[in-house]
Amino acid sequence: MARMAVLPPLEVVATERVTPRMQRVVLGGDPLRALEPVAPAAHVRLLFAEPGAPVTLPVPGPSGLTWPAGAARPYARSMTVRALDRGRGTLSIDIALHGDSAAGRWATAAHPGDPVGVVGPGGGWTPPEDAREVLLAGDETAVPAIAALLEALPCHAPVHAVVETHDGADEQELARPVRWVHRAAGGTLLAALRDRPVAASTAVWVAGEGHAVKAIREHLRLHRGLARTHCHAIRYWTRGRSHEDCDATFGAARAEAARRGITLVTTQDVHEMSYELMTGGFPIPVGPPSA
Ligand SMILES: Cc1cc2nc3c(=O)[nH]c(=O)nc-3n(C[C@H](O)[C@H](O)[C@H](O)COP(=O)(O)OP(=O)(O)OC[C@H]3O[C@@H](n4cnc5c(N)ncnc54)[C@H](O)[C@@H]3O)c2cc1C
Known part of the structure; x- marks a missing residue:
């Protein structure tokens, strides 16, 4: 499996409650403009901290990602690319809310300007060619x-x-x-x-x-x-x-x-x-x- 790249830091640009238990967070930043198109159902690793805390990003190494010594590790959660708009430099993620969880706390408290890290995108799915x-x-x-x-x-x-x-x-x-x-x-x-x-x-x-x-x-x-x-x-x-x-x-x-x-x-x-x-x-x- 190919390793996914760590993108330079991004930030939250908008949020929206899509349904009572689904929170959309839109990330923005120039690195998103340089991405290749992604296959549908592609995912990222979202890196975030408790609301208000800084996010330390990992550095790719020969045996995976490593974090700077002494730095608090962020939460890392796999999330799907709901939409990637390379022209605008935005990536939308829809996060299911299910009680008091790290992703839910972060998503519901997120504000424009909050820092966030992204590893990826990668993966995605296309059906086999012979599928009817x-x-x-x-x-x-x-x-x-x-x-x-x-x-x-x-x-x-x-x-x-x-x-x-x-x-x-x-x-x-x-x-x-x-x-x-x-x-x-x-x-x-x-x-x-x-x-x-x-x-x-x-x-x-x-x-x-x-x-x-x-x-x-x-x-x-x-x-x-x-x-x-x-x-x-x-x-x-x-x-x-x-x-x-x-x-x-x-x-x-x-x-x-x-x-x-x-x-x-x-x-x-x-x-x-x-x-x-x-x-x-x-x-x-x-x-x-x-x-
Ligand atoms: C490739 C991939 C793509 C994914 N895409 C998305 C996506 O687009 N949106 C999305 O919301 N999730 C997505 N997920 C699932 C998401 O990564 C997990 O649900 C993750 O555990 C959520 O983190 P958390 O901080 O909310 O809960 P955690 O801290 O990981 O878990 C805390 C507790 O909550 C429970 N839990 C976790 N998720 C749920 C849930 N949905 N309902 C009820 N209980 C739960 C756990 O069992 C655990 O007991 C994806 C996962 C993968 C592997």
Whole structure:
């Protein structure tokens, strides 16, 4: 996996409450004008401190990012590029609010002029060329990616989206129709996906809570026979674990892969190995992306 670059410091230029539980923060700065276009669902690592505190940026080194000695490390949170306007030099991030968390505290207190660091952007998703249909699914944290994909995917293949939110207040008007499922009414993504047909030629993109993503992935791969190449399932967060805890799982996944002599090439590879460690055994073997 290519390492993402650390951008020179950026600052907050605007904020907006998109829904009761979704806060948009728009970042600005000249470094954004120099970026290459990004694929839909690309992400960044957002670096921020507690409201009002300065942000220390890391320096790229041979074995990853290092922080200046003695400096307090900022929070680092993966967030999707909801929109990148290279002409204006702005990058919009939509942050799901879920109680008193570091990202939520920062996003709701952010003001124009606040400093922020960005590592990236990187990643993004394009369906396999032979996909005849695309199915996107996720919870609130996946809405920015699904929104970007709905805007960017070509019109010739049908694109369906299923999104799980707490209730109807967090629904958004997106570029194409979405089936909204509400937890408050007992709905889940897995139940919604079980209800619908998934052909072998369907490309599925799923992101959200780790246990839910794992269950959906197993359902699609084992019970619906979907090929690995057509099932892109990524854990965006895990119940009961902070982002730092999840990062540690990825580190452990890389170490375990090295111990077994497996090369993890894509984000999907790292996630599969991390699912296996997280659950004490995953019935779909980790291997080359051929099957
Ligand atoms: C590639 C990628 C892209 C992502 N894009 C986005 C994005 O665009 N917008 C976005 O909001 N998130 C996105 N996420 C998810 C986000 O990084 C995590 O939800 C992150 O943990 C949020 O940090 P926090 O400071 O709010 O909570 P943390 O400090 O990391 O966690 C504190 C507690 O909150 C729980 N928690 C974390 N997230 C949620 C949640 N959404 N709902 C309920 N409980 C939660 C944790 O399990 C933990 O118990 C993305 C993740 C990845 C890997």
